[in-house]
Amino acid sequence: MAGDVPRVASKLRRARLMSGALPGWITIRGLRCDGRQGVAAERRAQSSEYLVDISCHSDLSRAVALDDLAAAVDIAAIAATVRRRRARRGTRARREAASRRPRRGGGVGRDRAHARQCGAWPFLRTYSAFSIARAKSTSRHARRRAACIACPSGSSSPATMSTREAGVARRRAGIASSRHAKARSWPVVAASLCGRCVPPIRIPCAALQRAIRPSTGRAGRHLRCCVTRSSTRRSASSLPANTRIRRVSDTRLVPIAPRKKPGFETLAIHAGQEPEGLYGAVTVPIFQTSTYAQEAVGKHKGYDYARTGNPTRTALEICLAALEDGKWGLAFGSGMAATDAIAHTLSAGDHVVLSDDVYGGTYRLYKRMYEQLGVALTPVDMRRLDAVRRAMRNSTKVVWIESPSNPTMKVVDIAALSEIAHKGKALAVVDNTFASPYLQNPLAHGADLVLHSTTKYIGGHSDVVGGAIAGNDPALRERLAYLQNAAGGVPGPLDAWLVLRGAKTLAVRMERHSANGQAVAEWLAEHPKVTRVNYPGLTSHPQHALARKQMRLFGGMLSFEVRGGEVAAKRLSGRTKIFALAESLGGVESLIEVPLAMTHGSVKGTKLAPPAGLVRLSVGIETVSDLIADLAQAIG
Ligand SMILES: Cc1ncc(COP(=O)(O)O)c(C=O)c1O
Structure with a gap:
């Protein structure tokens, strides 16, 4: 578990960066230990406390596809627990009355009884994120509450963990059997529902390790989940003196009105680009570094080596995803590096149908490099849908579309071509360089991947070479992100920054x-x-x-x-x-x-x-x- 914490925290931190990108259906906020946003607060959070509040608004199935959260939060498990609890909790009036009952003294016993009854992780029901934060105060009672919400190492899903199992896990994790003693130092996950659903519940961090799956129903719609990484220093006094908790306290929600998605220009300027926390710089800094200091072996703040990730690049990737209305984006060192990453997913025997006036470099890559490796190629005039249908083979894996094409400005029907590709179980890839995301969003027309030479309109000032891919499918992202790191065709921090700056005025x-x-x-x-x-x-x-x-x-x-x-x-x-x-x-x-x-x-x-x-x-x-x-x- 200890190793998982930075991983979860970093995923959530990345996800939090996306809050600007995809509001309306997911927002994520960090507890600002010092009341300010950004890096400094996060750094302190790492060493003292980390709390992230994820609000899933109206469309969980979209939130679910937020790839950075995919490995972090098991919304389905939370929702299932919620539904189970709701079924057992009886009327709303009773629930509200129960939630108003004073907690002092009685909280633990009541929760333990409940845990026995439903098999859920005990003790955790009545404590809101507010009380988690309050628990860092010196009040004895508050400390008890903090202990109550601690979760043991390696714990299983809250729905299946019995009190005895929890005890075993706690002992294995080295938490004193008097559960109120040191447990404060363990990560806590809290999920709470609005008053229309059930009182707050909390589940252990282990559940964060599972993938998000779409969740339906009212419970899902009103779900809020918050994650606390509590102190690695175990004394309550280690918390920053001016810890602010107000932002967390609203984890106990009233229903959230779905927010309207911001416009293109707003996303271009803000998606992934929160003001920096150290000095409040409104522009994403150029993190000109190749490596990152680690607190302990494998314990870092989300970045370990700059080929694998860089915060400036992350900001760009989030922004590009938002501009293409995709769920993820990946930045590359050039348009051709991005093209090559997609081509790399092919193997000998596969077949590609591509536009017959595709960008020359793309054709050269497939013809001179991949054809020699056994990838077959059929250039087609994609204005003629019948010709594309005829060109499809059982082995066709990619239909490569460019619209408008370079240089003859042919326009092809992205929706119809995507349909043909999908019928043949192939991916529809659109090179959207000529149009830019402002003029055309191929994902909205059914394409699986959209590619850009960001050297062009997105960069916009002829001062940088770059490339990008955006998409919706998390499995595709995983594959391409693996290739991005493995082959290393990534942009440097300054290049990522230049493209990001260009995107603002796109x-x-x-x-x-x-x-x-x-x-x-x-x-x-x-x-x-x-x-x-x-x-x-x-x-x-x-x-x-x-x-x-x-x-x-x-x-x-x-x-x-x-x-x-x-x-x-x-x-x-x-x-x-x-x-x-x-x-x-x-x-x-x-x-x-x-x-x-x-x-x-x-x-x-x-x-x-x-x-x-x-x-x-x-x-x-x-x-x-x-x-x-x-x-x-x-x-x-
Ligand atoms: C349509 C199109 N796609 C891809 C590329 C390749 O991009 P880059 O030059 O950034 O590698 C270009 C370059 O001109 C292009 O025009």
Whole structure:
């Protein structure tokens, strides 16, 4: 158990970071030992007390999928205990009367009797988190209460632990048989329900080790669970003098009104980004470290080595998950590192169906590296759903979708393609780099994984290379997080921070990118020397209607062809003054390139090659009339 405590505490701390990301259905708060938020308080919490309050609001099944909690809290066990207790407790009036009865002296006996009756972990019923905290005071009575809520090492589920088993476990854990003596130093889990359900119950930490499973019913809806990591120093006086407990006392709840999910912009700025506790910095610090000091062997504050995890990266991953409306996010050192992590889940004999104008680097990875390892590949024009259906094989494991595609701006039906993938038991993966999460959320259309080169719109300032994957399935997360750590394609702290900073302004940038993109596309479409413009916001785009349905706006990426083909394309690309001739995209500054000669060189000579005379623009957020004037003089 002792080893489990930091693990649980760290998971909960990570989960607490997510509170901003996913409010409305789960919030997690820590007890602020000194009344301030953040790292300092948490550090003190580690050495003195750690209390986290998890409130599951209206939708437990979503809360359940919060992967960071998955191994931490057994909501189903708590809910089951609650239901059992409710069945045994009789009328609400009796329950309320019982909860109002003075506790002094009688609490332990009453709970012991109850424990005998229902087989639950004894003594714990009447003590709220408030009293746990109060118990740290010097009052003898309070100390007794603290002892009562302590749980023994290795204890089993509260529903099955008998008093005798509890005693055995307590002795094994070295807690004096006079249970009020030292038990204060053991972790405590408390679950309490609102007055409409039953009085507070508490369950041992061991139950935290089980995975969350969806829980239904009223009990689940009103459930609150709080976790206390109590003192490793055993004297009551070790608590910080000004311990504040008010925030904890409300663990005894009244029903919680489901909160509205914050908007995209709010999430971008706050998800995973609580003010830092040491000095109150409102911006997530760059934790520029490769390793973390441990209190004892294996006892750390949630991070042990920076390839495995870094708080700056954690903040980014939480934020990205929130922006994609996913349950988890993983950050990588580049878009290709993220792509490779997904490809790494494949083995020889597996088959991938991918978009026939997929990003050149993605094609190269599958073609030159994975095909040699025995992974078969079928590029398909994904606008034709029948062709995708035909391409599916029993061995198809991944359907790789890009929409809009790079560089021809094809838009494909993510929902329909995901359905086809799922029918074939394959994963639908969407490279959402071109659209960004502000314009399109593929998970909402049924995709299993969404991938980003965060180098592009999310980073947004052409000053960092990064990648990300977001999803909902905890098993997929586990697999990819394993690969992230095992292969080590992670972003450094500064890179994670830069991407996180970029994400904060994603919404406003995308609005301007889209407005400028639309204006430039419309202007190009009218130009006599321009033979073709690919931009989903133009009504002439073949999938304009689908793009309207699937995307919020149409973004800043477009491509076009001019009379004179490749030569004319190269000439004009070299003549722009504001549009920089450069690879990459999605930054605030406008870029121009000739894909076949630059970004898409890896598909030259293949079916996937874009037209040699195609020019790609990444329309930035400069003054649009300046951009148009620049193109006008370059096209001539
Ligand atoms: C659509 C798309 N996906 C993935 C990538 C690869 O990302 P990175 O360059 O960050 O590795 C790119 C890069 O241009 C891209 O355009």
